[in-house]
Amino acid sequence: MTTTSYETESWETSRVRANPNHSDRSAVSISQVDSPAKLEPEKATGRTPAVVRLLVLATFVVILNETILINAIPRLMSALSITEQTAQWLSTAFMLTMAAVIPITGWFLQRVTTRTAYATAMGLFLAGTALAAVSPTFEVLLGARIVQASGTAVMMPLLMTTLMQVVPERDRGRVMGNVTLAISVAPAMGPAVSGLILQVGSWRMLFVVVLPIAALIAWGGLRKLKNVSETKASTIDWFSVVTAAAGFGGLVYGLSRFEGNNLGLAVGITAAGLITIAIFVLRQMSLQKRDIPLLDLRTLRFRTYTVSLILMSVAFMAMLGSMILLPLYLQNLRGLDELQSGLLVMPGGLAMGLLGPTVGRMFDKFGGRVLVIPGAIGISLSLAGFTQISMTMPFWQLLGLHALLMISLAALFTPVFTLGLGAVPPHLYSHGSSILSTLQQVAAAFGTALVVTVMSARSDALEATGVTATIAQLDGMRLAFIIGAVLSIAVVITALLLPARADNAGEFGGHGH
Known part of the structure; x- marks a missing residue:
């Protein structure tokens, strides 16, 4: 077996095990690479x-x-x-x-x-x-x-x-x-x-x-x-296009409105978005019977993919929450300007990126669990550390906590994306990646809405009792980080459900694809 045909052939082998009547002709029909000669040397x-x-x-x-x-x-x-x-x-x-x-x-x-x-x-x-x-x-x-x-x-x-x-x-x-x-x-x-x-x-x-x-x-x-x-x-299917745009767009917009004062409007728009998404899902389930869905939800039948989706969404909420709260804390409470606050959080982002290739090689060698579980624990520890922010917390400590969060996310994201998409058959890759990317947007909006709503509600409640605006805002941020730390416990629990590697043959055969 050549390296070029490795992916398609391993997938086809799993299908043959599951279906002895599977023909070579159908194997050719789902080949995903139409220029194998060009890709083989690389x-x-x-x-x-x-x-x-x-x-x-x-x-x-x-x-x-x-x-x-x-x-x-x-x-x-x-x-x-x-x-x-x-x-x-x-x-x-x-x-x-x-x-x-x-x-x-x-x-x-x-x-x-x-x-x-x-x-x-x-x-x-x-x-x-x-x-x-x-x-x-x-x-x-x-x-x-x-x-x-x-x-x-x-x-x-x-x-x-x-x-x-x-x-x-x-x-x-x-x-x-x-x-x-x-x-x-x-x-x-x-x-x-x-x-x-x-x-x-x-x-x-x-x-x-x-x-x-x-x-x-x-x-x-x-x-x-x-x-x-x-x-x-x-x-x-244009009905699917309209309901997808209205549903997911409405949900994200509704969540973004929680930052304002009109809570009723935010709840109404969010609810309308969720109802429209439900209509969209029912429509896709109907279209799947004719094999013409706009977004193929059969990817969710694969356990590893679904677990990865949940894990990625909760981790993304934690990351976006910190990205919203830290600049507010550094600029509004600690007096840093935009450039200074950007430079302070840059090392964490760079560390996350630069560790990506190393994490990838470790995943290829050892599998996902040895990276995902420590990464999930690191996320919890860093968010727990952020719950202790004060007006005098040293900047090096903030930088260290942020770097720990970003490094932990690096240990998590590469295995989760790889395991999740690796668990679905090649003809569903585009739909699997679309669902992952869609959930990232929803998780980002939900994480932002959650931390801002919690922070604002706590801050307003304290100010109403006579607490100074600065102390009230600081306490609101602490509570928002506490919520993030609690959410991160779900990341740790979900991480325990992931396998070391995607069991393609087992999952594919089990569903009869």
Whole structure:
């Protein structure tokens, strides 16, 4: 057996065990690599396939852009004569678009070639970035962010799906570690990079700087990128598109409204989103009988994938909660500016990214449990440490706790992504990665809403009793970190349910695929 056919052949072998009547012809029909000769040398030498390296570069740029506006809100308020609540829509709209578009990518990635998907993602991102750089009004800038987000929503599922298609199982940990490096370092660098750019230029420079870099990566990718998957002709169910966009978009928007004062409106929008998602799920279950779902929920039949999904969601909530609370604490209570706070949390993000390849190699050698369980415990310990924040806690201690959190997340995410997607058959990779990415957006929104709501409620209650605003806010942050620490216990418990490696033959055969 050649290294090129390793993944497809091992999957086919498991299907033959489960179904003795399985024919060679059906094995060929689901082959995911249509250019094996081009990929064989890279697999044989253990190198990361060129297609994955190109997609990692592109993903790094689009994720960097996602966090680059964090420090620009005050500047935008002044330049565009808008309120803080209005300015926050630049982030909210980005998040809503991601939540609405990602569920559709499972169908889209099966319908088009790798090159077409890449060109679509980068084309939308470049168009949105160019429009943002010259936006004369807030409304135009908001539209530009929505266009950017549409491209970003395609890129992450495309990267994960392609990785699973072209990298054999024995090398996935190492390659996923390199992916973790890119997607971890990018958001960590975003606030610091934007802080530096804003020191020397206007908010438009945030887009002007990104534009030529993204254009160069897009050009290089289109020159060298090869198609690695077969396309599958299928019609799109527009009712599913509408309910997916309304349901997931509504849920994320409803959760984001918990930061405001109108609790009833937030609950109503969230409930409407959940009801619409339920309708979407029922529709997909009906379409699955004809094998034409927009988002194939049969991925959830695989236990390891479902456990990974739960684990990733709760861990993502913990990470996003800390990303929201720490800047508020450092800037509002400790008096640091945007650049200083960005630089203080950057080492943790860099450590998470730089450890990615090492974690990947350890996963390939030892399996997932030896990484996931210590990682889950590390998350709990770091969040427990953050519950002790005070007005005098040394900055080195804050840096250490944040670094522990990020390193623990690195030990968790690479195995969880690899085990989860490795547990589903190749023809469901695009749907599996879409569900993972969708849940990331929902978890991010839920984590943000949870910590902000808890912090605000506690702070307001204390201020009503005569406690000073500073002490009340500090106590509110402590309580929010306590909630995060309690949630992290669920991460530890769920981590115990993960296997060391995805048992493809057992899981696939058990479901008769």
